[in-house]
Amino acid sequence: MDHNEICELREKMQGRRMTKQRATIFTIIKQYEGKHHHVYDLYKLAKKKDPKINLSTVYRTLNEFKKANVVEELHLEQEHHHYEIKEKKEHQHLICEKCDAVIEFSMPTKPLKEQLAKQYGFFIKKMHVNVSGICRKCRIH
Amino acid sequence: MDHNEICELREKMQGRRMTKQRATIFTIIKQYEGKHHHVYDLYKLAKKKDPKINLSTVYRTLNEFKKANVVEELHLEQEHHHYEIKEKKEHQHLICEKCDAVIEFSMPTKPLKEQLAKQYGFFIKKMHVNVSGICRKCRIH
DNA sequence: ATGTATGCAAACCTTTTGCATATTC
DNA sequence: GAATATGCAAAAGGTTTGCATACAT
Numbered sequence: 001m002d003h004n005e006i007c008e009l010r011e012k013m014q015g016r017r018m019t020k021q022r023a024t025i026f027t028i029i030k031q032y033e034g035k036h037h038h039v040y041d042l043y044k045l046a047k048k049k050d051p052k053i054n055l056s057t058v059y060r061t062l063n064e065f066k067k068a069n070v071v072e073e074l075h076l077e078q079e080h081h082h083y084e085i086k087e088k089k090e091h092q093h094l095i096c097e098k099c100d101a102v103i104e105f106s107m108p109t110k111p112l113k114e115q116l117a118k119q120y121g122f123f124i125k126k127m128h129v130n131v132s133g134i135c136r137k138c139r140i141h
Numbered sequence: 142m143d144h145n146e147i148c149e150l151r152e153k154m155q156g157r158r159m160t161k162q163r164a165t166i167f168t169i170i171k172q173y174e175g176k177h178h179h180v181y182d183l184y185k186l187a188k189k190k191d192p193k194i195n196l197s198t199v200y201r202t203l204n205e206f207k208k209a210n211v212v213e214e215l216h217l218e219q220e221h222h223h224y225e226i227k228e229k230k231e232h233q234h235l236i237c238e239k240c241d242a243v244i245e246f247s248m249p250t251k252p253l254k255e256q257l258a259k260q261y262g263f264f265i266k267k268m269h270v271n272v273s274g275i276c277r278k279c280r281i282h
Numbered sequence: 283a284t285g286t287a288t289g290c291a292a293a294c295c296t297t298t299t300g301c302a303t304a305t306t307c
Numbered sequence: 308g309a310a311t312a313t314g315c316a317a318a319a320g321g322t323t324t325g326c327a328t329a330c331a332t
Contacts, residue, residue: 017286017331039321054289059322061287094263105261107253112270120246121277122235129253130269136262158306158311180296195314200297202312287330294323304313 005030012070024049025061029071092129098138146171153211165190166202170212233270239279 009026010018028045029037037045043058065071094103113124150167151159169186170178178186184199206212235244254265 019287019331021288052289055321056290056323057288064287094257094261094265097266103261105257105263107256107260112248115248116235116246116272119248120235120244121280122244122246122272122274123280124235124272124274125238126273128269128271130271131257131263131265132267133263133265139262139264160305160312162313193314196296197298197315198313205312283332285330285332288328290326290328292324292326294321296319296321298319299317301315302313303315304311306311307309 009070013064013068016064016068021046021050021053021057022061022064024053025058026065026070029065092131094135095130095132096135096138097132098134101135103135150211154205154209157205157209162187162191162194162198163202163205165194166199167206167211170206233272235276236271236273237276237279238273239275242276244276 005027006018006023009023013022024046025042028042028049039058039062040055042062043053043055046053046058062071091104091106094105095101096103107129109127109129113127116122116124146168147159147164150164154163157163165187166183169183169190180199180203181196183203184194184196187194187199203212232245232247235246236242237244248270250268250270254268257263257265
């Protein structure tokens with residue numbers, strides 16, 4: 001474990017305590033920067049370095065990291081699966097941070113798709129744009 | 142229950158059988174078109190119309206609806222929570238349908254944000270663009 | 283010394299599955 | 308009548324929680 005990294009973590013953790021387990025988990029996430037991990041995968045990797053570490057510690061640590069802005073949870077707005085009638089017209093979603101409303105809107109995605117094809121060689125089949133912020137209503141009130 | 146709606150469903154269900162439960166669930170989803178429901182919410186609504194309906198029926202029905210293209214599951218690519226180091230630089234994700242890889246790429250989102258502000262009055266804080274399709278590698282091989 | 287983090291086991295919640303019965307085609 | 312869908316109960320994930328012990332400050 002790199003001493004610098006531990007200092008980096010300590011700084012970010014403001015007030016929270018530094019433990020071997022937290023350092024281990026941080027190091028692993030750092031090491032695989034750019035990849036996205038299931039909690040359980042992180043747990044298995046952590047276990048290699050510290051066989052006594054517990055799954056619930058990993059969960060708790062990730063939650064603390066989240067609060068401390070160390071990690072970002074992807075798609076944090078989806079806890080359950082959601083369903084809707086399949087629309088003909090493509091649309092996107094805004095999640096309002098104030099009122100929690102999910103607001104549908106549409107915008108042209110073709111230019112984006114074309115750009116991605118050119119730039120990265122991707123063939124785009126579906127595109128979801130999820131935006132979170134403040135909706136018009138909440139901005140006014 | 143509207144006779145037209147049932148016919149509409151029957152058409153889409155191609156081969157699958159029409160049951161009271163499926164009609165009930167379809168009607169509810171239709172009725173709340175544009176809203177997104179947790180499975181459990183749908184179940185509770187369905188229960189009002191058909192007190193004997195079972196949660197697992199709702200799950201199974203939604204899965205069939207999905208296969209039959211009646212409904213769309215949102216964020217279907219996320220079964221677990223994923224974590225990564227919080228990046229300074231914004232980036233987006235492509236999920237390749239062939240190899241399941243999650244590929245990071247970046248693209249300018251400022252123009253989009255500006256457009257949404259103008260058009261809808263949204264104040265955008267975060268923007269996730271999730272694209273699924275075929276990555277360059279898989280297109281070539 | 284105090285308060286916080288950990289490990290363990292149990293609880294919880296969402297989703298899936300096996301099986302006997304009921305229903306649709 | 309044959310095949311498929313349902314209800315029920317139980318299992319199977321993933322995540323959270325209560326509590327006693329260990330550790331960081």
